[in-house]
Amino acid sequence: MAQLPYKFIFILVSIPFFINAQYTDVINSNRPGIAVSAYSVGTGVVQGEAGFLYERRDHSLLNTNGSRLGGEIALRYGFLFEQLELIYEGTYVKEAITYENFDFEETRSDFTRNRLGIKYLIFDPYKNPEANKPNIYSWRANNKFQLKNLIPAVSLFAGATFNLGDNPFYPEDGTISYRGMIATQSRLSPKQVLITNIAYDRITTDFPELSYAISYSRAFRNPKWSIFVEHQGIKSDRHSDLLLRTGIAHLFSPNFQVDFSLGGSLKDTPMRLFGRTGLSYRLDFHKDKLVPINKQKPKNKIKKGSMKSKKKKNKKDKLDF
Numbered sequence: 001m002a003q004l005p006y007k008f009i010f011i012l013v014s015i016p017f018f019i020n021a022q023y024t025d026v027i028n029s030n031r032p033g034i035a036v037s038a039y040s041v042g043t044g045v046v047q048g049e050a051g052f053l054y055e056r057r058d059h060s061l062l063n064t065n066g067s068r069l070g071g072e073i074a075l076r077y078g079f080l081f082e083q084l085e086l087i088y089e090g091t092y093v094k095e096a097i098t099y100e101n102f103d104f105e106e107t108r109s110d111f112t113r114n115r116l117g118i119k120y121l122i123f124d125p126y127k128n129p130e131a132n133k134p135n136i137y138s139w140r141a142n143n144k145f146q147l148k149n150l151i152p153a154v155s156l157f158a159g160a161t162f163n164l165g166d167n168p169f170y171p172e173d174g175t176i177s178y179r180g181m182i183a184t185q186s187r188l189s190p191k192q193v194l195i196t197n198i199a200y201d202r203i204t205t206d207f208p209e210l211s212y213a214i215s216y217s218r219a220f221r222n223p224k225w226s227i228f229v230e231h232q233g234i235k236s237d238r239h240s241d242l243l244l245r246t247g248i249a250h251l252f253s254p255n256f257q258v259d260f261s262l263g264g265s266l267k268d269t270p271m272r273l274f275g276r277t278g279l280s281y282r283l284d285f286h287k288d289k290l291v292p293i294n295k296q297k298p299k300n301k302i303k304k305g306s307m308k309s310k311k312k313k314n315k316k317d318k319l320d321f
Contacts, residue, residue, distance in 0.1 A: 027280055046076075158179070
C-alpha cells in the first residue's frame, strides 16, 4: 500500500502528455538550442522566445577578427488546428571586423535571420492514448528505454526569408527567398528528448543553404532544470560550418523559462565562440474542445445479441443444476 501514492502521482504527471500531444501544461520552448520542436504550442497559445547573443569570430586565412552583439526573438502562435503553428524568427546583430593585413576596421548591422513560416505536424506516435497508457504497476517499465521510443513525431515547415533593403550579410540575395524543413522529435524516456532538423534555406538565391541540427535534452531529478547538447552543420557555396553547443534551462513557472548556452565551431575558417541567454514566456488562452457524448466513439462496442446469448447460457446453467 505504501507504493500506491507514487503510482497515482505518475498517472497525474502522464495524463496531460497522453491526452493531447500538442498542448502541454508546461511551456514548450525551442530555446536554448537552435533545433525546432516537431510539436506546436497548441491552439490559443501565444508564445514569445527572446534573448541576447555575443560571438567572437577569428578567420585564420583572411587574418581577420571580429565580434557580434545582437538580439533574437521568436513569436509562435497555435491556431485553427492543434497541429498547426505560425512562427516568426528574427535575429538582428551588430558586427565589428578588423582586417589585420590592412589595419582597417569595419562595422555593419542588419538581420542575419528574418523569416516567417508555418509548421504542421503530419505524424504523431502518441496520437492514440490507448496504445500509450502508462504501466501503473512498474516504474521501470515506464522509464526504461524502448525501441519504440525512437519512432519520432514528424512535422513539416514552409516559410520565407526576407531581406529589408541592402543587407550587408547577404548582399547577393533578393528581397524574398524560401525555406523548407523537416523536424522530428523522439521521446526516448520521460526525461530525455531527441530532436532533429533538416532544412533547405534561401531557395531561389544564388547561394542556397543546406543545414541539419541534432539536439539531445535531458531533465534533472528536479524537472525544473534541464540540459542539452546540440550539433549543427551548415553547407553552402557562401559559408559552411560545423557547430557544437550546450546549455541549461530553468523553469520558473509553467509559463516562464530562462536559459543560458555556450558553443563554438569545429573549424577555424572562421573560429567561432559564442554565448546566448534568454527567456521564453507564453500567454495561455488554450481551451480543450469538448466532444458531445452523442458524438463520442465508445471504447468497447456491445455486440448485437450478446445479452441474449448470455441469458440463454444462464438458463442452461440453471437447468443443468
